[in-house]
Amino acid sequence: MELLKKVMEGIKPVDREMMREARKRADNLTKPPGSLGDLEEIAVRLCGITGSITPDVGKKTVLVMAADNGVCNEGVAAYPQQVTALMAMGMAEGTAGVAVFARLVGADLKVFDLGMKEPVGKIGIINKRIRPGTANMAQGPAMTKGEAVQAIEIGIQAVFDAVDSGYRMVATGEVGIGNTTSASAVLAALEGIDPQETTGRGAGLDDAGLLGKIEVIRKAIAGNKPDPADVLDVISKVGGLDIAGMTGIYLGAAYRRIPVVIDGFISSVAALSAAKLNPLSLEYMFPSHLSAEKGGGPALDRLGLKPCLDLGMRLGEGSGAVLMFYIIEAAAAALVQMKTFEEAGIKKV
């Protein structure tokens, strides 16, 4: 709780003076004003985040939180829980989607085991196990508040370690069979909306499976009565270790003043959790893609964020966030490497 408290109290707004300076440069680059669209907004915010007019975000990593979900006992997922560990191993081996994309864009990938059912003991998977998966939230709280805090602090520490190793941009990722169920539950509980509005087919439920999943979430919320005003209460009762860990990543990135990229639905729910814990953390977040999972759009809407990528993806893992890395790098490169009209000797109209 020490670390979380320190971070929550220590997050500062981005540097608005530097943003003004960056906007001035962006307006004077050799292009019609505003013609780089969102890239200009991204670049300006990068300057505010880093406090530099030449933001350097070239060294980057995706931090993947792996955990299992006890609610799978209710039959809410299309795959057995063992697949979580197999997918995590695929990430460590470099054959999972997020690993392939990370290699392509020159990003590193770190997998943290926050609590998969069984430890896998594989090189490349960092052991931060809190418990062997959450409890079944349809029968009681998914975890204790202390465990949720522990997971958040692992996420915070993961960012701190990354920054200390020279990384200048991070993305959130996750893997965990059943985690669209916990994410849908957290979103519904935090926003006080019916699970029907937040719940999709996950990895591939049919109509009956989807209805069952919604019922399970309703039951979990009714039974646990999470307090919408208390994010830690919500995450511990109906969330997951991965969601908690990613919440920590957003908070840690804001505290250490580096940009953090949101992946899809589950990552967005963690982002919303972080933004509710400290609204200033939102200033350090960048959305990536519009997830095809039902709750993805609504979660980003609640954050007031508009994604740049529309690829119909719903893989999770951090796969969409990693693709956004180079768009953000392009925004920074444009601001730094393009000439202004003055520099190019063109009279501005």
Add this chain to the structure above:
Amino acid sequence: MELLKKVMEGIKPVDREMMREARKRADNLTKPPGSLGDLEEIAVRLCGITGSITPDVGKKTVLVMAADNGVCNEGVAAYPQQVTALMAMGMAEGTAGVAVFARLVGADLKVFDLGMKEPVGKIGIINKRIRPGTANMAQGPAMTKGEAVQAIEIGIQAVFDAVDSGYRMVATGEVGIGNTTSASAVLAALEGIDPQETTGRGAGLDDAGLLGKIEVIRKAIAGNKPDPADVLDVISKVGGLDIAGMTGIYLGAAYRRIPVVIDGFISSVAALSAAKLNPLSLEYMFPSHLSAEKGGGPALDRLGLKPCLDLGMRLGEGSGAVLMFYIIEAAAAALVQMKTFEEAGIKKV
């Protein structure tokens, strides 16, 4: 006309058998079926285009067509025509937006002078001058049909040379003050719609400027009476050398069976021209971003294409297309480098 004729008659459909095989692999990768969304469609089509289950699109270049437009005499543009050459030089020097992005994604950039007002004689700008800019289409045809064919063939030859040099993916780009006017005119003429539907503010016209631009386009179409069924007639009467050149790039890419990426509005109009000359060319095209220029969305709609990037960009140059290179590479990498369930030893559900 020889080369254009040969290409028009020689374009073949993509390899559907290879696409079926690719789809089978995509469906068996270690991810929920369809969860990579558009990336799966892109990968499958890449296999159809290249005839390979392991499509290699790593070596790539953006081909920029530079040309001036006589219609600028009517006051349709926010910048003087001299800026065309200055922007082209910025590309050759590596400081223009498209050059910055190309460097970032590891793509090469080639600028072809198809007819800027004055020759610039700069290293990195390839001299393919047909005439010193088009004539003022408000007073008569922009160019002769022979000149339009010449420009198209330069585009075709540019792709042929690129493929012969080992490039496996190209993007279209352009630079030319006044070319949103010619693109709006071509789109309106080809589709028989009022220029008001196709005409935007370009590099930054005010309300009065926009109304004037629309009137000029109406006058050009009324005066030249381009035949909507004859693409060469439309391009030569109310188009531009850059649009003609890019039309050739699309045709050449289809003939040589490599993927070609569409940039924004002007590139999309050229793509539409190519698709009307030979509908099979469409099978080799990939959209990139949704341009903020008014005609951008409508032009892609007419092609039946949905862009993946929504960045509010309207810079042209090929800048958005170059950002799409990475997404297309990611699609190919996923198909080639991810494991199938069988390969990973996971029983598929």
